[in-house]
């Protein structure tokens with residue numbers, strides 16, 4: 001009955017092996033679940049294989065699933081520029097230079113309008129569920145936090161388009 005000593009770790013892991021306590025000679029079978037269990041948790045490392053600088057067609061996760069773009073609306077871009085200066089500039093430059101977050105030059109060329117609008121209006125949801133946003137968070141180690149209305153987000157998108165040379 002010294003076998004019980006071997007079974008304590010198994011019991012601890014909540015495995016239902018106790019009923020087999022009287023079997024003998026299968027130490028290897030008893031030990032395996034333990035080592036597998038600890039291996040699983042140490043290899044559960046979700047290293048992103050996403051290249052955040054590559055062009056992505058993803059629309060992201062969120063309420064914006066269909067954003068229609070027309071020719072650049074310069075009045076709207078002007079509103080967006082002012083919003084960018086007040087709400088985004090602490091973390092982002094409109095050049096390609098990094099600050100707390102990525103430089104936003106060229107972002108409209110590598111992300112869809114829907115992805116950008118979803119990111120601006122609900123960054124928490126995006127970094128929790130969207131693979132590209134997750135990979136960005138892994139790289140920048142800061143959760144983007146900002147509060148903008150849907151209309152403001154659309155104006156900022158127009159500014160970002162203008163910043164990328166749209167007309």
Ligand code: HEC
Nearest residue numbers: 087088091100101102127136137140142143144145146156
């Ligand atoms: C507190 C700092 C902070 C503020 C404020 C902030 N962001 Fe961010 N932003 C980040 C970080 C950091 C990331 C990278 C993702 C992450 O770590 O959450 C990011 C990512 C982004 C991305 C994705 C960039 C890419 O390369 O795909 C866009 C677009 C963006 N932000 C736009 C904005 C806009 C527009 C505003 C203002 C309305 C804003 N952000 C405000 C920190 C911020």
